[in-house]
Amino acid sequence: MLLSQVVNGLTQGSLYALVAIGFVIIFGTMNLVTFAHGEVYMIGAFVGYFALSVYHLPWGVALLLGMAAAWILGVLIEKMAFRPLRTAGHMPPLLITIGLSIILKDLAVIVFGAENRPVPSVYETTIRVGGISVSVLQLVILALAGALVLALQLLLKATKIGRAMRATAQDHEAAYAMGVNVNRVFNVAFALASSLGAAAGVMVGIYYNTVYATMGATAGLKGFAACIFGGLTSLPGAVLGGLIIGVVENLTVQFIASGYRDVVAFLLMVLVLLLRPQGLLGRKLRAV
Amino acid sequence: MSLLEIRGVNVRFGGVTALGGVSFDVEEGEIVGLIGPNGAGKTTLFNCLSGFQPVDAGRMALAGIELTHLRPHEIAALGIARTFQTSRVFRRMTVLEHVLVGRHRHQRAGFWAAVARPGWVAREEAESLARARDLLGLFEDRLLPRMSDVADSLSYANRRRLEIARALAGEPRLLLLDEPTAGMNPHESAAMARLIRNIRERGITILLIEHDMKVVMSASDRIVVLDHGETIADGPPESIRGSEAVVEAYMGRRRANA
Amino acid sequence: MPLHAFVPGRANLRFWLPGVMAVAAVPVVVRSEYVLHVAVAAGIYVILASSLNVTNGYAGLFSFGHAAFYGIGAYTAAILATRLDWPFALTVPGAGVVAAAVGAGLAVPTLRLSGIFLALVTIGFQEIAYLVTLNWIGLTRGPMGIPAVPPPSLLGVEIAGNTGQYYLVLGFDLLTLFVIARIVTSRVGRAFVAIREDEMAAEACAIPTFRVKVLAFVIATFFAGLAGALYAHHARFVSADSFQLDETFVILTMLIVGGMGSLLGPVLGAVLLVVLPEASRFLAEYRGVAYGVVLIAVILLRPEGIAGAPGIIQPLGARIPAEEPAADQAMP
Numbered sequence: 087m088l089l090s091q092v093v094n095g096l097t098q099g100s101l102y103a104l105v106a107i108g109f110v111i112i113f114g115t116m117n118l119v120t121f122a123h124g125e126v127y128m129i130g131a132f133v134g135y136f137a138l139s140v141y142h143l144p145w146g147v148a149l150l151l152g153m154a155a156a157w158i159l160g161v162l163i164e165k166m167a168f169r170p171l172r173t174a175g176h177m178p179p180l181l182i183t184i185g186l187s188i189i190l191k192d193l194a195v196i197v198f199g200a201e202n203r204p205v206p207s208v209y210e211t212t213i214r215v216g217g218i219s220v221s222v223l224q225l226v227i228l229a230l231a232g233a234l235v236l237a238l239q240l241l242l243k244a245t246k247i248g249r250a251m252r253a254t255a256q257d258h259e260a261a262y263a264m265g266v267n268v269n270r271v272f273n274v275a276f277a278l279a280s281s282l283g284a285a286a287g288v289m290v291g292i293y294y295n296t297v298y299a300t301m302g303a304t305a306g307l308k309g310f311a312a313c314i315f316g317g318l319t320s321l322p323g324a325v326l327g328g329l330i331i332g333v334v335e336n337l338t339v340q341f342i343a344s345g346y347r348d349v350v351a352f353l354l355m356v357l358v359l360l361l362r363p364q365g366l367l368g369r370k371l372r373a374v
Numbered sequence: 375m376s377l378l379e380i381r382g383v384n385v386r387f388g389g390v391t392a393l394g395g396v397s398f399d400v401e402e403g404e405i406v407g408l409i410g411p412n413g414a415g416k417t418t419l420f421n422c423l424s425g426f427q428p429v430d431a432g433r434m435a436l437a438g439i440e441l442t443h444l445r446p447h448e449i450a451a452l453g454i455a456r457t458f459q460t461s462r463v464f465r466r467m468t469v470l471e472h473v474l475v476g477r478h479r480h481q482r483a484g485f486w487a488a489v490a491r492p493g494w495v496a497r498e499e500a501e502s503l504a505r506a507r508d509l510l511g512l513f514e515d516r517l518l519p520r521m522s523d524v525a526d527s528l529s530y531a532n533r534r535r536l537e538i539a540r541a542l543a544g545e546p547r548l549l550l551l552d553e554p555t556a557g558m559n560p561h562e563s564a565a566m567a568r569l570i571r572n573i574r575e576r577g578i579t580i581l582l583i584e585h586d587m588k589v590v591m592s593a594s595d596r597i598v599v600l601d602h603g604e605t606i607a608d609g610p611p612e613s614i615r616g617s618e619a620v621v622e623a624y625m626g627r628r629r630a631n632a
Numbered sequence: 633m634p635l636h637a638f639v640p641g642r643a644n645l646r647f648w649l650p651g652v653m654a655v656a657a658v659p660v661v662v663r664s665e666y667v668l669h670v671a672v673a674a675g676i677y678v679i680l681a682s683s684l685n686v687t688n689g690y691a692g693l694f695s696f697g698h699a700a701f702y703g704i705g706a707y708t709a710a711i712l713a714t715r716l717d718w719p720f721a722l723t724v725p726g727a728g729v730v731a732a733a734v735g736a737g738l739a740v741p742t743l744r745l746s747g748i749f750l751a752l753v754t755i756g757f758q759e760i761a762y763l764v765t766l767n768w769i770g771l772t773r774g775p776m777g778i779p780a781v782p783p784p785s786l787l788g789v790e791i792a793g794n795t796g797q798y799y800l801v802l803g804f805d806l807l808t809l810f811v812i813a814r815i816v817t818s819r820v821g822r823a824f825v826a827i828r829e830d831e832m833a834a835e836a837c838a839i840p841t842f843r844v845k846v847l848a849f850v851i852a853t854f855f856a857g858l859a860g861a862l863y864a865h866h867a868r869f870v871s872a873d874s875f876q877l878d879e880t881f882v883i884l885t886m887l888i889v890g891g892m893g894s895l896l897g898p899v900l901g902a903v904l905l906v907v908l909p910e911a912s913r914f915l916a917e918y919r920g921v922a923y924g925v926v927l928i929a930v931i932l933l934r935p936e937g938i939a940g941a942p943g944i945i946q947p948l949g950a951r952i953p954a955e956e957p958a959a960d961q962a963m964p
Contacts, residue, residue, distance in 0.1 A: 119748055170932060176748055177694065178945050181888065181931050184881055188924030196917050307759060307877075314752060345767040349760055356756040359749055360741050424836060450838035458836075464829035466943045467822075474819075475826045479838035481819050485847060488818030489811055495818075526943070537833075544838060 089218045091336045097224040097293070099332020100231035102351075104286035105309025106316065106324035107238065108279035114255040114319045115275040118176050122163065122183040123283050124306020125190035130156045130284020131291040131301060132198060135205050138292070145208045145292060149230075152288040153281040160280030164273045187306075194299035202296045227289050234285060235325060238278075251275055255319075283309070304348065311355035317368025326366060330354075375438055377402040377579050378548055383422055383432035385415075385603075392418045394603040395432065400548070405570060405580045407594035407611075409587075411624050414600040416583045417459050420550050423581075424456045425449040436548065451479050455546035457537040459553055459583075463525040470521045472536055473506040476543025509539055512572065514565075531558050542573065549573065551582045555589055567593045591615065599623065635939035636894035639817055640809075656802065659795045668794035672866055674906040675801035676859050679808045681886045681898035683855035688884070689892030689944065690816055691848040692828025694747065697738070697754035698883050700761035701853040703875025705731040705860025707765065710778040710870045720784045724861040731857025732850045739849040743842060746831075758877050765872040777871030784865045797866055804862060808855050813895055815851065824848055825893075828944075885927045891940020900938050 105127060112120055130152035137148035167182045209222040242248040253261040254271045262268045290305070291297040308331065316327025335350045358365055376399035385393040393415045400406050408416050421427035423434055425446035434441040436452055444452075455476075464472060481502060483495045510518040513535050520528065525536060534554055541549055551570070555563040567589045574580055584590045590597060590611070597614045599607040601623035607614055614620055640648040659668060680702060687693045705727035712718040712726050742753045765772050772778065783792040784800055791797055815821050823844045826834040835841050864870050882905075890901020905926075909919045930937055935945045 167928070178931050178935060180748075180751075181884075181945065182928050184884070185924040185927035185931070188881065188927070189921050192917070192920035192924070196921075303877075307755070310752075311756065343767070346763065349763045349767075352756040352759040352763075356753055356760065359745060359753045359756070363745060363749055426832065426835075445840075446832075446835035447838050447840045450836050456836055458833065462830045462833040464826055464833065466829060466941065467825055471822060471825075475822050475834075475837050475839075478819065478823060483819045485815070485820055485851075488820050489814045491814065499819075540833075540837065 091340050092333055093218065093220055093224060095333030095336035096329055097227050097332070098336065099329035100228055101286045101290055102309055102312045102332055103325040103328025104231055104234060104282050105305060106312035106328045107235070107321060108283040109310055109313040110319060110321055110324045111275050111279040115251055116168070116272050118168065118179050120183040121180065121306070122186040122190065123279070123309065124302030125187045125194070126156050126159060126280045127283040127287035127305050128194060128299065128302030129159060129190065131287030131297045132194070133284070134288030134291050135203055135297045138206055139204070149285060149288050152284045156280040156284030157277045160277035161273055164276035168272070168276070169269065191300060191302065198299050200299055202298045205291045205295050205297060207295060208292050223293060227293060230289065234282060238282070238321070247271070247274055308351040311351040314355045315358050315365055317365030319369065320365065320367040323365055323367030376400060377437055378581070379435045381433050383419065383434060384430050385418055385422060385427060386430050391603050393422070396600065396603070396605055398598050398605060398608055400579060400581055402579050403574065403577070404595050405574055405582060405593055407590040407597040408581060408583045408600065409590055409597060410600035415603040416600055417552055419600070420456060420552055420583065423550060424454060450544065453547035454550065455541035455544050456550035457534070457541055457552050457554060461533045461537055463533050463536055465526045466524055468522050468524055469510070469517055469536055470506060472525065472540045473509055473543045474502055476540035477502045477505065479544055506543065509542055512569070513539060531562055546578060548579045548581065551580060553583050553585060555584065555586045563589050635896055636891060636936070636941045638894070638896050639813055640895070652806070659798050665794050668798050670906060670910050672794060672797050672801050674903050675798070675805050676862050676866070677883065677886060677902035677906055678805050678899050679855055679859040680883045681890065681902040682808055682812055683852045683859070684883055684887050685892055685898045686812060686852040687848050688887060689897070690821065690828065691824040691845060692944070693743070693845060693848060694751040695754045695849070695852070696751050696877070696880050696884070697758040698852070698856055699875045699877065699879035700758045701731045701735055701856035702860045702863070702879065703761065703765065703872065704734055705857025706864040706870045706875065707772055707778065708857065709861035709864040710781045711771070713781050713865070714778060720865060721786065724858060727861035728854045728857040731860065732854035735853025736846060736850050739846045743845045743849065755877065758880060762872055762876050772872070775872070777869055779869045781864050781868045781870065783868065801862055804858065808858070809895065809899070816895070820844070820847070885923060888945070889926060889930050889937050891937030892944045893941030894939050896939040897937055
């Protein structure tokens with residue numbers, strides 16, 4: 087029983103991790119915090135929903151469509167909202183993303199309605215692994231999340247744009263001086279983070295068989311909490327943070343009370359900020 | 375007892391020793407110049423004295439009162455004021471407001487007094503205002519006519535003067551000046567040297583970090599030279615001027631390696 | 633004189649007194665219960681935006697948890713009134729005190745964090761407060777909320793009508809603005825701004841920055857709690873859903889649109905952003921979207937808002953004016 091809760095937790099946690107990674111990419115490269123990430127996740131989820139429920143496409147295609155849509159949205163948001171504020175510090179862009187999240191969420195409620203939309207099931211079978219029941223879907227999600235993280239690592243280590251991103255994250259003025267097109271790097275970083283968030287959104291829709299217009303709010307905040315918990319600038323930290331939150335949430339539901347499920351992420355975030363502000367795996371902070 | 379006593383102050387950052395056992399005194403009424411090549415630890419020492427940098431070993435005292443573990447505002451309340459290497463003005467406050475803020479420790483009005491405004495609050499503010507105008511007058515016509523201008527609209531040199539005015543507003547016993555003439559032309563630097571001596575006439579002891587040798591030599595009674603976190607010389611300007619050790623420190627020990 | 637520097641006082645009575653009298657005359661001229669109800673809401677938001685201005689505008693501490701304290705005040709008043717039969721005259725200060733106590737409790741461990749990290753902790757607190765309120769059924773009745781909160785009453789006289797409540801809220805607005813005006817024009821207010829502009833330099837001026845930041849926080853949360861009590865007695869029903877992060881964003885938007893770091897800014901922002909959505913019913917469900925658009929437009933086009941002190945949310949460019957030669961310097 088405990089073990090299957092842990093598996094549930096890891097599955098949910100891997101999805102939080104994908105959202106959290108998006109925050110780390112944005113903060114690490116651009117030194118910005120975005121409140122609109124949850125809404126991008128939600129839009130990805132809806133694109134996935136339409137692909138699956140309305141057009142009956144295979145889930146892999148739905149996933150790719152969701153990620154592509156988010157990529158485009160990310161490119162637009164970065165160009166329109168962040169580029170004009172390059173030198174403004176992190177408060178004005180933060181406030182802009184608050185405005186964006188309000189707009190996107192309300193538009194979604196207007197266009198899609200506030201009710202839950204059912205997403206068809208994919209992989210309903212369960213198998214026994216090491217004595218516990220695990221659904222194939224859970225394994226798929228875990229594998230997918232792992233694959234995406236690996237692909238991200240590959241991108242960062244082995245491609246030109248990836249190296250440019252890492253250089254920009256270290257010191258964007260130096261990177262600029264060395265000929266890196268910092269504007270393009272920022273744009274790609276934001277788009278990449280957005281598509282990872284959307285991937286999480288699509289898979290959440292499939293996992294829980296439902297999407298709804300306001301699903302982005304809590305997911306965005308929890309993903310952010312995971313990012314802080316793991317260390318604002320650490321990719322492995324974000325993954326670890328997401329997984330831990332997922333597991334602790336599920337154990338809390340099992341052993342304490344289901345109403346307090348959502349408290350876990352924020353409690354961990356607040357505790358980490360008070361006791362170890364750089365997070366589990368983050369490096370010591372420079373002044374922000 | 376000297377006004378300022380520094381004994382064996384030691385500060386390490388990771389593996390690097392920024393200050394390796396610095397010791398010297400400053401007597402009341404002195405102007406002591408603190409010089410040395412970049413990275414010698416001068417500003418670090420100022421940060422220790424003003425409470426922004428914890429020391430790993432050693433102690434500092436003002437008129438016998440231990441400074442070593444005090445918070446910056448507590449040290450300021452004892453009567454040590456400072457300026458910063460990169461001018462730290464309150465960008466959106468006016469010149470007058472800067473000087474009033476500098477007088478924070480000489481006023482008592484807290485939350486309840488601010489709301490209720492008993493008679494003494496108005497008197498306190500009026501007195502601060504008068505002293506502020508007085509103080510701004512020290513700077514010839516640079517700051518007084520700009521009393522209501524925000525610091526952001528001031529030129530670089532005026533901002534540095536404003537920082538000094540703010541520091542003086544607290545009526546300190548000891549003033550730490552960190553490169554007051556940085557970015558100034560020779561005319562302005564000479565005026566600054568005069569101002570520094572003026573400040574001493576008002577009974578304030580001064581410890582002065584400077585790179586401009588003309589200013590240091592003309593304004594200081596005594597000069598302490600730091601290099602790589604250690605004092606390598608301590609004496610009147612003439613003795614420093616001719617000191618081989620000082621020249622070497624600045625030139626980077628070329629002679630020793632020749 | 634620029635809007636943001638306006639401080640009402642005895643000297644400039646002729647500027648603000650007519651305005652206050654006009655506001656006081658509204659119920660005489662306007663007979664619509666609906667308009668008065670909107671006006672009461674605007675009045676409550678004036679207190680919320682003005683109190684948020686103390687931390688976010690004057691002291692430069694970005695708090696994102698204001699709605700949580702609003703909610704704590706509302707629930708405190710509701711519980712005191714419905715369970716302990718406390719009168720309005722006691723529930724209101726009680727709500728303020730409880731909110732301020734929680735504010736102090738949150739501030740002490742967290743105010744050593746700066747900038748974005750403080751913002752995040754306050755968001756975390758906001759979410760936790762909401763979830764605890766929803767789940768602590770014994771105290772708050774959870775999702776059912778607390779109904780049947782009595783209307784305000786003074787000296788035994790019930791003030792149940794919108795007109796009476798309008799004047800009541802107006803009175804509290806004047807009180808709040810009076811206190812805040814006195815604070816920001818005092819030594820304490822100067823200390824707030826000094827801390828906002830450069831905390832290190834403020835410390836060097838013997839300002840105990842930590843204590844002063846906690847004070848700012850306590851002031852802001854006290855008035856948020858006060859506003860909560862007014863809301864509880866006006867709406868007569870409190871529910872956790874009214875006090876979520878969304879609500880903090882609403883208050884923050886009012887503050888930004890009106891302008892931070894000035895006395896008029898939050899007042900204008902609150903009134904505008906309560907009245908305009910009501911007046912623009914034709915926008916229907918797009919009102920929320922309009923809110924977001926307005927926020928973005930202000931940040932991009934006029935970050936100081938309508939009447940805010942310039943430069944609080946703004947690109948801090950390094951433009952430094954050149955020095956003009958002094959009178960005693962000879963021209964070459």
